[in-house]
Amino acid sequence: MSSAFGEALPLAARGIVIEVDGQRLLDSVSLELRAGPRSVIIGPNGAGKSLLLRVFHGLAQPTEGEVHSGGRRLEPSSLRKQGMVFQHPVLLRRTVAANLRFALHARGSRGKELRRRCDRWLEEAGLEHLATRPARVLSGGERQRLAIARTLSLEPEILLLDEPTASLDPASIPAIERMIDEAHAAGTKIVLVTQDLGQARRLADEVIFLHRGRIEARGPAPGFFSRPGCARAEAFLAGDVVD
Amino acid sequence: MEDTQSILQVALDLIVGADAELVEIVGLSLRVSLGAVAIACVLGFPLGAAIGSARFPGRGVVIVLLNTMMGLPPVVVGLAVYLLLSNAGPLGPLGLLYTPTAMILAQTVLVTPIIAALSRQVLENLHDEYDDQFRSLGLTRRQTIAALLWEGRYSLLTVSLAGFGRAIAEVGAVIIVGGNIKHVTRVMTTAIALETSKGDLSLAFALGLLLVSVAVIVNLCVMGLRRIGGVAEGV
Ligand SMILES: Nc1ncnc2c1ncn2[C@@H]1O[C@H](COP(=O)(O)OP(=O)(O)OP(=O)(O)O)[C@@H](O)[C@H]1O
Ligand SMILES: [Mg+2]
Numbered sequence: 001m002s003s004a005f006g007e008a009l010p011l012a013a014r015g016i017v018i019e020v021d022g023q024r025l026l027d028s029v030s031l032e033l034r035a036g037p038r039s040v041i042i043g044p045n046g047a048g049k050s051l052l053l054r055v056f057h058g059l060a061q062p063t064e065g066e067v068h069s070g071g072r073r074l075e076p077s078s079l080r081k082q083g084m085v086f087q088h089p090v091l092l093r094r095t096v097a098a099n100l101r102f103a104l105h106a107r108g109s110r111g112k113e114l115r116r117r118c119d120r121w122l123e124e125a126g127l128e129h130l131a132t133r134p135a136r137v138l139s140g141g142e143r144q145r146l147a148i149a150r151t152l153s154l155e156p157e158i159l160l161l162d163e164p165t166a167s168l169d170p171a172s173i174p175a176i177e178r179m180i181d182e183a184h185a186a187g188t189k190i191v192l193v194t195q196d197l198g199q200a201r202r203l204a205d206e207v208i209f210l211h212r213g214r215i216e217a218r219g220p221a222p223g224f225f226s227r228p229g230c231a232r233a234e235a236f237l238a239g240d241v242v243d
Numbered sequence: 244m245e246d247t248q249s250i251l252q253v254a255l256d257l258i259v260g261a262d263a264e265l266v267e268i269v270g271l272s273l274r275v276s277l278g279a280v281a282i283a284c285v286l287g288f289p290l291g292a293a294i295g296s297a298r299f300p301g302r303g304v305v306i307v308l309l310n311t312m313m314g315l316p317p318v319v320v321g322l323a324v325y326l327l328l329s330n331a332g333p334l335g336p337l338g339l340l341y342t343p344t345a346m347i348l349a350q351t352v353l354v355t356p357i358i359a360a361l362s363r364q365v366l367e368n369l370h371d372e373y374d375d376q377f378r379s380l381g382l383t384r385r386q387t388i389a390a391l392l393w394e395g396r397y398s399l400l401t402v403s404l405a406g407f408g409r410a411i412a413e414v415g416a417v418i419i420v421g422g423n424i425k426h427v428t429r430v431m432t433t434a435i436a437l438e439t440s441k442g443d444l445s446l447a448f449a450l451g452l453l454l455v456s457v458a459v460i461v462n463l464c465v466m467g468l469r470r471i472g473g474v475a476e477g478v
Contacts, residue, residue, distance in 0.1 A: 059375055080381055090376040093394050102390070106380050154380075 005035045008071025010158050010189040011056055016065035018051060018213075025051055026062070027213040037205030037220075038180075038190040042197070044242055048213040049193040050087070053160050056191070057084045070157065080107075083156030087163040089147035091135040096127055096146055099135045103150045117153050124182070125149035126175060141172025148179050158189040166195060177203060197237065201225060209233040211242065253445035254452060265446075269453055272430040275343055275417065276410035279350030280358075284403050286351075287358030292388040292395075294359075295367035296374075309363065312356035317349075321419030324349040328420065341422040346430070349416040354406040361402040366391045397469045404465050411458055431457075 011033040018026040026048050033039050041049050054060040055067060058074045069078040092099050100118045109117060122128045125145040130138065135146060144164055151159065161180065165173045173196075180203060184190050194200055200207060207224040209217040209232075217224070217233040228234050236242045257265055294305060326332050328340040328348075339345045369391055377387050392399065414432035421428035423437060431454045438447035 054375075057379060059378060076381065084375075084379045086375060086379075090373055092373075092390070103380050106382050106386055151379075 005070055005157070005189075009033060009068065010035050010070060011191065012068045013052070013055065014066045014068070016052075016055055016062045016067065018048075018055070018060065019063045025213050026055065029065070029210075029213070029215055031208065031215060033189065033191060035189055038184055038192065038203055039206050039208060040200045040204035040221075041191070041193045041208045041210055042195070042200055042236070043210035044236065045195075046212075047210040049210050050162050051213075052210065053084065053162050053191070053193055057082055057160055059084075080154075081157045082160060083151035083154055083158070084160040085144075085148050085151050085162065085164050087166050089143045091138075091143060091146065093136060094134070095132050096135050096138065097122060097131040099146060100150055100153055104153055107154055121149040121153040124152070124179065139172075140168050141175065144168060144172075144176055145179065148176065152179070152183055152188075156188060158191065159183055161190070161192045163193055163195060165199065173199070209236065211236075250445045250448050254449035257446065257449040258453060262449075265449060265453070267426065268429055268431055268434050268450065269457065271343060271428070272411060272432070272454075273457065275346045275430060276350060276407060278347045279354055279410050280403055280407045282347070282351045283354040283358045283406055284399075287355045287406075288362050288392055288399060289388060290355075290359040291362030291364075292366045292391045295363045295365075296370040296387055296391060306360075306363065309356055309360045313360050315353060315356065317353055317413045317415030318419065320353050321349055321416035324352060324416065324420050340420065341424060341428055343421070343428060345420040346417045346428060349420045350410045350413065353413060353416055354410050357409055358402055358406045361405060362395070362399055365398040365402060366395050369395050397473050400465050400469050404462055407461060408458060411454070411461075 009032050011031075013029050013031045016026050016029040017024060029048075029052060031052075041052065043049055051060060055062055056069070058067075058079050067074050070081055072078045092102055094102065097118055100121055101114060104114045104117055119128075122131050125148065127142060127146060127149070130142065135143070138146065148161075148164065159180070164180075165176050168176070177199065180190060180192065190203070192199075192203060194203075201221075204221040204224075206220050207218065207228075208215055209228060209230070211232055217228045217230040219227075219229060225237060228237060232242050294302070294309070324345065325340070327334050328337070328345055329335055330340075339348070370387075373391070373394070377390065382390065412432065414436055417423075417428070417430055418433045418436070421430070421433065423429050423433040429437075431450050435447045435450045435454070438444070438450070
């Protein structure tokens with residue numbers, strides 16, 4: 001697969017610590033994510049998965065450590081190459097199409113180019129027939145498809161997803177996984193946080209197990225699920241309570 | 244002293260007959276108060292958005308000040324604007340004292356803090372909701388403020404109504420800087436005060452009825468707008 005990054009790593013965290021009131025929410029996290037494989041982050045509630053994505057995306061400032069994206073320290077130009085999809089899609093109080101146009105316009109797309117991209121991503125998300133509907137009346141699945149399309153329309157090289165299907169019923173999930181797959185096939189680096197182990201099995205090329213702000217296990221996908229290489233991860237995969 | 248029934252009768256006759264003086268007074272009231280609210284919105288909305296979406300040292304103090312200024316006493320504002328516009332004041336040469344412009348100015352001073360303070364609260368809540376998303380999209384400060392104002396448009400309509408309510412009902416500031424001059428600066432509230440003190444209760448009552456009706460009509464129009472737009476956009 002061709003990579004937009006050349007030799008540079010899409011994402012690298014070096015010794016990330018986030019400390020709040022003496023408590024380490026992220027504890028010396030070092031993680032290098034290569035271009036290509038879809039990286040899936042799993043772990044119990046409160047492990048720090050969302051926080052780690054926020055650090056990668058420049059939304060949370062680490063107390064210690066550094067993040068590099070595409071070989072450079074995080075800065076507005078490297079952040080523009082990332083797109084993030086949040087667990088609860090934040091849509092504007094406008095129509096579906098206007099939500100896409102807003103993001104495209106904010107990034108400097110205009111005129112024909114803007115319309116072309118808007119139409120394309122309405123179609124990719126299967127939302128053409130809802131283009132003029134207020135975004136806030138969409139169903140949960142439609143809203144999340146719109147949020148993903150909005151992010152992908154900006155053509156990020158890295159796509160961060162924080163539990164994109166957490167509040168959706170099973171029937172809505174395949175459409176979203178297909179969008180993620182297509183982005184991956186188009187060369188976008190995928191970093192996915194999920195609680196859904198079935199989804200992790202379906203989408204992961206490599207798995208990272210986070211627990212209490214530390215990376216406790218990491219490995220390539222099919223193998224990781226049978227032999228995660230750490231007792232706690234094993235218990236987590238078996239559905240046991242880990243603490 | 245006239246009895247209540249005849250006061251009411253004469254008042255209704257004045258309204259139904261679209262008495263020329265009455266129409267003039269209502270027209271000026273609307274011009275002054277709507278003008279002041281329009282200017283206050285142009286100033287107050289962006290100010291509210293800027294404060295609501297920024298973190299800076301001393302922000303808490305600014306908010307307390309702004310909230311306090313919502314309760315500025317009209318007579319004090321009237322006096323301050325009077326001093327500004329009087330012959331000896333810095334803006335004296337403009338000759339604005341006792342003109343509708345002076346009244347618009349005074350009401351703008353009165354209403355802008357209300358608009359700014361209320362929109363700050365509304366837009367800060369919106370900002371909390373959108374902050375991550377807007378930062379993720381890489382919006383500039385200007386784009387953020389513009390987007391917040393547009394997203395909050397229906398709430399801001401209500402905010403403007405609060406400002407209008409304050410302006411249209413206010414008498415202390417406009418009487419000081421306007422002087423309640425017949426055919427020039429007489430508005431509903433100052434006319435009511437005058438007619439009541441003169442004992443012309445019918446005219447005062449007619450004006451009072453109109454004042455309340457104007458407030459109701461303006462509110463209905465804005466609520467209608469909000470409803471039509473809100474339903475259409477799923478807000
Ligand atoms: N801004 C913050 N200030 C203080 N504590 C925070 C902050 N953000 C997150 N935390 C705490 O950090 C811990 C990790 O939170 P995080 O949201 O990353 O967990 P998570 O792994 O995403 O969990 P979940 O699976 O429930 O989404 C939690 O205990 C949370 O309360
Ligand atoms: Mg989370």
